[in-house]
Amino acid sequence: MASLKELKNRISSVNSTKKITKAMQMVAAAKLRKAQDAAEAARPYAERMAAVMANLATAADGPEAPRLLVGTGKDEVRLLLVAAADRGLCGGFNTNIARLARERIAALTSAGKTVKILCVGKKGADALKRLHSEKIIGVIELKTVKALDGAVAGQIGDRIVSLFDEGGFDVCEVISSQFISVMTQKPRAQVLIPARDAIDESVPRPDLKGAIYEYEPDEEQILAALLPRYIKTVLLSALLENAAGEMGAKMAAMDSATRNAGELIDKLKLEFNRTRQAKITKELIEIISGAEAV
Amino acid sequence: MTEKLSFDLVSPEKRVFAGEVDMVVVPGELGDFGVLAGHAPFMSTIRSGTIAIHEDGAVTRTFIHGGFAEVTPDGLTILAEEAIALDSVTADAVSAELQQARETLAMARDDHERDTAQAQVDKLEALLGVLAH
Numbered sequence: 473m474a475s476l477k478e479l480k481n482r483i484s485s486v487n488s489t490k491k492i493t494k495a496m497q498m499v500a501a502a503k504l505r506k507a508q509d510a511a512e513a514a515r516p517y518a519e520r521m522a523a524v525m526a527n528l529a530t531a532a533d534g535p536e537a538p539r540l541l542v543g544t545g546k547d548e549v550r551l552l553l554v555a556a557a558d559r560g561l562c563g564g565f566n567t568n569i570a571r572l573a574r575e576r577i578a579a580l581t582s583a584g585k586t587v588k589i590l591c592v593g594k595k596g597a598d599a600l601k602r603l604h605s606e607k608i609i610g611v612i613e614l615k616t617v618k619a620l621d622g623a624v625a626g627q628i629g630d631r632i633v634s635l636f637d638e639g640g641f642d643v644c645e646v647i648s649s650q651f652i653s654v655m656t657q658k659p660r661a662q663v664l665i666p667a668r669d670a671i672d673e674s675v676p677r678p679d680l681k682g683a684i685y686e687y688e689p690d691e692e693q694i695l696a697a698l699l700p701r702y703i704k705t706v707l708l709s710a711l712l713e714n715a716a717g718e719m720g721a722k723m724a725a726m727d728s729a730t731r732n733a734g735e736l737i738d739k740l741k742l743e744f745n746r747t748r749q750a751k752i753t754k755e756l757i758e759i760i761s762g763a764e765a766v
Numbered sequence: 767m768t769e770k771l772s773f774d775l776v777s778p779e780k781r782v783f784a785g786e787v788d789m790v791v792v793p794g795e796l797g798d799f800g801v802l803a804g805h806a807p808f809m810s811t812i813r814s815g816t817i818a819i820h821e822d823g824a825v826t827r828t829f830i831h832g833g834f835a836e837v838t839p840d841g842l843t844i845l846a847e848e849a850i851a852l853d854s855v856t857a858d859a860v861s862a863e864l865q866q867a868r869e870t871l872a873m874a875r876d877d878h879e880r881d882t883a884q885a886q887v888d889k890l891e892a893l894l895g896v897l898a899h
Contacts, residue, residue: 513780520776520843524836528809622778622847630878688796688810697811698834701847708778 476751479744483737490733496561497726504654504719510620511651511712518709525702526671527685528695538692540633540699543666544642549586551641552576553632553664555648555710556596557718558615563725565649565657565718570599572659573647577604588641592628592711620715625708632707633700636665643669648710649717655724657717664706667699769803772841773819775828777849782828789820790842792835801835801842808837814892816852817844827852829896831889850893857897864890 529541556569573589573596580587589608591597597611610631617624632644644665649657663669687694770786791800793815801808812833819826832847867890871883 510779514778516774516781517776517778517845520774520836520845524809524834524843524845527836685807685809688794688808694809694811694834705778 476744476747479740479747483740483744486733486736486740490730490737493726493729493733497723497730500562500719500723500726504716504723507712507716507719508651511709511716514709514712518705521702521705522671525667525698528691528698529668529671538695538699540636540665540703541667541695543668544639546642547585549588549641549643550580551588551590551632551635551644552661553628553644553646553707554589554591554593554596554600555646555714556591556593556599557714558594558613559718560595561725562718562722565721566593566595566599568657569647569649569659570596572661573600574603576645576647576661577607590632593714614711620708620711622704622708625704625711629700629704629707632665633703641665646707646710648714651713651717651720654720657721662706662710664703667702670706771801771803771805773801774841774843775817775830775846775849776844777846782846782849782851783819787819787821790844791818791820792842792844793817793830794835801837804839805837805842807839808835810835812844812846814889816896829893831892848889852897855893855897857894860890860894860897864894 552573554569554573556566560566577587577589587604587607589600589604591600591608591611592614594611594613594615597608600608612628612631614620614624635641636644643663645661646664647659647661650660652658770788771790773783773785773787773790774781775783789800789802791798792810793813795811795813798815799810812830812835814829814831816827816829819828829850829852830844830846830848831850834845836843836845864887867883867886871880871887874880874883
């Protein structure tokens with residue numbers, strides 16, 4: 473049986489761990505609210521953007537349509553944009569994203585396609601490095617970013633678009649976490665480029681009542697300006713949802729860690745008291761039997 | 767007044783305006799255009815400038831930078847890269863920011879930095895021009 477001193481030390485160390493996890497949980501809760509608000513606020517723009525894109529995509533479907541919209545006509549090289557968190561300690565959040573990424577990689581490679589990976593967030597890269605390090609073409613860390621905004625998504629978007637223009641890949645997929653509720657996040661893969669495949673059929677299209685759109689300047693110029701922006705918008709909402717999901721997962725993980733620490737402390741305290749009682753009893757017996765012997 | 771136009775102004779960060787108005791004048795790429803209820807379907811890119819929202823004889827102005835306007839039978843939607851309410855900024859603050867942006871531009875090390883700084887300078891110059899009136 474451990475000595476009293478040892479038990480005391482353990483209790484105090486578990487206690488300070490509990491304090492840390494409790495603090496992390498509260499920080500995550502505060503950040504979660506902020507991240508949720510940001511994701512919420514970005515939604516109308518993304519929705520309207522998707523509606524406008526859906527409209528344009530049906531209108532411009534000729535051979536001259538931009539390649540970002542219709543693709544290169546091939547499907548040989550796939551770029552997977554794996555968006556995970558930069559930090560750990562958030563339960564299965566990063567693991568789930570990495571698992572989906574690995575499944576996609578396996579499926580695509582067995583279909584004979586070349587896979588390239590661009591990681592956003594350090595933890596995704598860490599998880600994929602062991603098996604697929606040769607496929608990773610870059611890692612973008614968000615640690616230095618203070619607030620996720622259009623500029624951050626813009627940089628990533630520019631990088632993807634210029635890579636596409638150089639012929640670096642044919643199809644781009646984004647793997648990120650879908651924020652369902654604070655407790656539930658589901659990893660999902662969505663096509664980003666070609667944009668035509670990304671447009672959801674469910675996006676409502678306005679009823680034009682037989683009228684025809686007029687464009688100013690012409691369709692091609694509008695599309696050329698709109699497409700990169702559309703890509704950035706999709707990226708931004710994916711990143712914002714990811715941030716909210718990370719905080720939700722972290723909050724849940726830290727909550728259960730705090731509870732575990734509490735249980736452990738209760739157990740250790742019980743053991744401590746038992747040991748102390750046993751020690752007192754033993755001392756008493758020694759004194760009494762000593763007195764009897766006299 | 768007859769029919770009202772339903773108008774949405776959204777920026778990536780938030781929904782800036784949503785409601786029913788009489789008329790909106792939008793700074794299109796090829797010239798300003800006014801949108802009333804029942805406008806034909808129309809789509810245009812936007813240059814930096816102010817949109818004027820006419821409602822019950824009153825006019826509200828908002829500065830927008832880059833984006834799109836889309837007119838459908840349901841109404842007008844403006845997707846702005848940035849939207850700044852004109853009463854939330856002062857000319858002095860903007861000129862100070864412009865000064866800073868010019869310095870950043872002068873110190874830019876590569877093309878990417880230069881492009882970002884140039885875009886910022888252009889935006890602030892346009893905003894300042896609007897405020898001066």
